[in-house]
Amino acid sequence: MSTTNVILIIVAALVVLAALVGTGILLARRRRVSLAQGEREDTSADQGGYRAGSGISLSSGGTTTAPAHPVEDRTETEGQPGVGDDAAVPRDSQRRGMVDVPLPDSTDSDATTSGTATGERSPAGGSTVPETPAEPESPAVPEQQGPSEPESEGSTDTATPLERTEEEAGNTGEPASAEATGTMPPRAPEGAEAAVEDAGARSESPTAEVEADTASPAEIEPIEPSTGRLERLRGRLSRSRSMFGQSVLGLLGAGDLDEDSWEEIEDTLLMADLGATTASEIIERLRTEVAARGVRTPDQARALLREVLMDALATTQSRSVQALPHGDPADGGKPAVVLVVGVNGTGKTTTTGKLARVLVADGRSVLLGAADTFRAAAVEQLGTWGERVGAEVIRGEEGADPASVAFESVQRGADSGVDAVLVDTAGRLHTKTGLMDELGKVKRVVDKRAQVDEVLLVLDATTGQNGLAQARVFADVVDVTGIVLTKLDGTAKGGIVFQVQRELGVPVKLVGLGEGADDLAPFEPEAFVDALLG
Numbered sequence: 001m002s003t004t005n006v007i008l009i010i011v012a013a014l015v016v017l018a019a020l021v022g023t024g025i026l027l028a029r030r031r032r033v034s035l036a037q038g039e040r041e042d043t044s045a046d047q048g049g050y051r052a053g054s055g056i057s058l059s060s061g062g063t064t065t066a067p068a069h070p071v072e073d074r075t076e077t078e079g080q081p082g083v084g085d086d087a088a089v090p091r092d093s094q095r096r097g098m099v100d101v102p103l104p105d106s107t108d109s110d111a112t113t114s115g116t117a118t119g120e121r122s123p124a125g126g127s128t129v130p131e132t133p134a135e136p137e138s139p140a141v142p143e144q145q146g147p148s149e150p151e152s153e154g155s156t157d158t159a160t161p162l163e164r165t166e167e168e169a170g171n172t173g174e175p176a177s178a179e180a181t182g183t184m185p186p187r188a189p190e191g192a193e194a195a196v197e198d199a200g201a202r203s204e205s206p207t208a209e210v211e212a213d214t215a216s217p218a219e220i221e222p223i224e225p226s227t228g229r230l231e232r233l234r235g236r237l238s239r240s241r242s243m244f245g246q247s248v249l250g251l252l253g254a255g256d257l258d259e260d261s262w263e264e265i266e267d268t269l270l271m272a273d274l275g276a277t278t279a280s281e282i283i284e285r286l287r288t289e290v291a292a293r294g295v296r297t298p299d300q301a302r303a304l305l306r307e308v309l310m311d312a313l314a315t316t317q318s319r320s321v322q323a324l325p326h327g328d329p330a331d332g333g334k335p336a337v338v339l340v341v342g343v344n345g346t347g348k349t350t351t352t353g354k355l356a357r358v359l360v361a362d363g364r365s366v367l368l369g370a371a372d373t374f375r376a377a378a379v380e381q382l383g384t385w386g387e388r389v390g391a392e393v394i395r396g397e398e399g400a401d402p403a404s405v406a407f408e409s410v411q412r413g414a415d416s417g418v419d420a421v422l423v424d425t426a427g428r429l430h431t432k433t434g435l436m437d438e439l440g441k442v443k444r445v446v447d448k449r450a451q452v453d454e455v456l457l458v459l460d461a462t463t464g465q466n467g468l469a470q471a472r473v474f475a476d477v478v479d480v481t482g483i484v485l486t487k488l489d490g491t492a493k494g495g496i497v498f499q500v501q502r503e504l505g506v507p508v509k510l511v512g513l514g515e516g517a518d519d520l521a522p523f524e525p526e527a528f529v530d531a532l533l534g
């Protein structure tokens with residue numbers, strides 16, 4: 001054999017060896033499960049993203065836009081509310097109108113925070129948005145909406161929570177209490193009287209309240225390190241779900257499946273809240289693949305199911321939370337603006353606080369806007385989170401216009417050069433048109449001052465199908481850019497993830513896995529599916 005032939009044989013052998021090694025590495029990566037970070041099949045999800053120490057990916061806004069609403073793709077819409085629909089009243093009935101609220105001019109923000117810490121920024125100070133100024137200044141609040149009666153000139157939306165509740169009820173013919181509708185998760189009892197008293201106390205002595213909110217940096221809690229935290233959270237996810245995996249895998253891996261077995265698998269998918277359309281699509285694909293691949297063993301069944309579920313969760317949208325500033329705020333850059341929305345009791349305030357901790361742990365400065373002027377306790381709750389992380393909190397008087405508070409928060413955040421402004425909004429039933437109009441207004445008003453980078457819709461994983469109806473309506477009103485699925489620790493469900501992404505194209509970005517301050521984790525399809533399969 002000539003030398004040339006020997007060399008050619010050696011080169012060919014090396015090429016084959018390299019190909020084998022490459023394939024091996026690829027397979028090993030695909031099998032790796034990590035809550036921290038990892039190459040996943042939807043790698044576009046991390047493009048441009050920066051992963052903070054918490055394992056949550058953060059990025060600057062402007063890289064993605066809210067997905068167009070694929071209305072034609074909607075399924076299961078029968079009987080579900082849309083924007084403009086109300087559960088109890090016909091579309092053309094009289095509604096509460098929009099109210100023009102004068103907003104502070106962008107040049108005199110210090111004056112508008114009077115009655116607080118005289119415009120000085122403290123590490124954890126609170127500021128109260130005053131009653132709206134008598135003379136309206138720019139920017140004007142958007143148009144009157146809907147077929148409402150024009151309201152009397154100069155009137156402002158300063159109803160107390162009790163008045164507002166009655167007003168809503170009056171418009172819809174529904175019970176005054178949101179809880180009474182049965183669509184709202186139970187909440188800790190809070191007397192309306194106490195809320196009103198609280199508002200009274202605050203309006204009498206705003207300065208005292210600011211002092212009470214102030215925490216010295218030494219009091220700021222240490223934030224849990226990422227390593228143990230991720231492991232702990234992953235454990236919680238697995239515990240709640242292994243029943244699903246065992247049940248489906250038990251059937252799939254049992255060999256020849258009859259119609260009853262397929263029906264049982266579909267039922268299990270439905271019970272996990274995957275929804276009829278998603279469940280039947282998954283069954284269809286499983287049937288085809290089981291036959292094509294000749295799936296016989298439990299391991300083969302597991303690999304197939306994992307692949308099919310991962311594909312169902314894939315998205316081209318980024319899962320990065322757009323909470324990083326546009327440029328350096330100390331050098332003329334603008335803070336990121338994040339709006340947190342959702343129905344009552346889903347965990348908005350808690351998520352806002354947890355997210356603030358993630359940012360602060362990453363060395364970012366944060367300002368919190370308490371635009372939940374409906375529930376005094378929510379404002380207090382956010383104030384406490386502010387103290388815990390050392391963030392300034394802008395709050396409005398109870399019953400104040402939430403759009404005004406949100407605007408002022410963004411204004412203040414820009415003036416003081418923070419990295420991110422997180423605005424917590426009041427819980428609102430998606431079926432209440434007046435409240436959804438109000439939320440749309442909050443977003444439009446904030447948009448006048450700064451680009452809203454992220455609108456996070458907080459969904460409670462335990463509410464099942466209702467979560468999808470909520471997502472549809474909120475996405476229509478405020479262009480939701482990301483979903484936070486809370487309370488996954490307390491349920492074996494959570495299949496709403498599949499439906500929301502499939503129908504709205506809005507990625508699930510974060511998951512809440514407990515009431516603890518650091519129980520917020522990035523949503524990672526790979527880990528989620530593995531936990532689902534147990």
Ligand SMILES: Nc1nc2c(ncn2[C@@H]2O[C@H](COP(=O)(O)OP(=O)(O)OP(=O)(O)O)[C@@H](O)[C@H]2O)c(=O)[nH]1
Nearest residue numbers: 344345346347348349350427486487512513514515
């Ligand atoms: N188990 C569990 N509980 C959670 C999670 N997130 C929030 N909660 C709890 O859910 C309850 C409601 O949370 P909030 O943050 O007050 O909810 P909200 O959406 O701001 O409520 P409203 O302002 O009334 O609309 C609180 O008891 C939270 O501790 C979670 O991920 N897991």
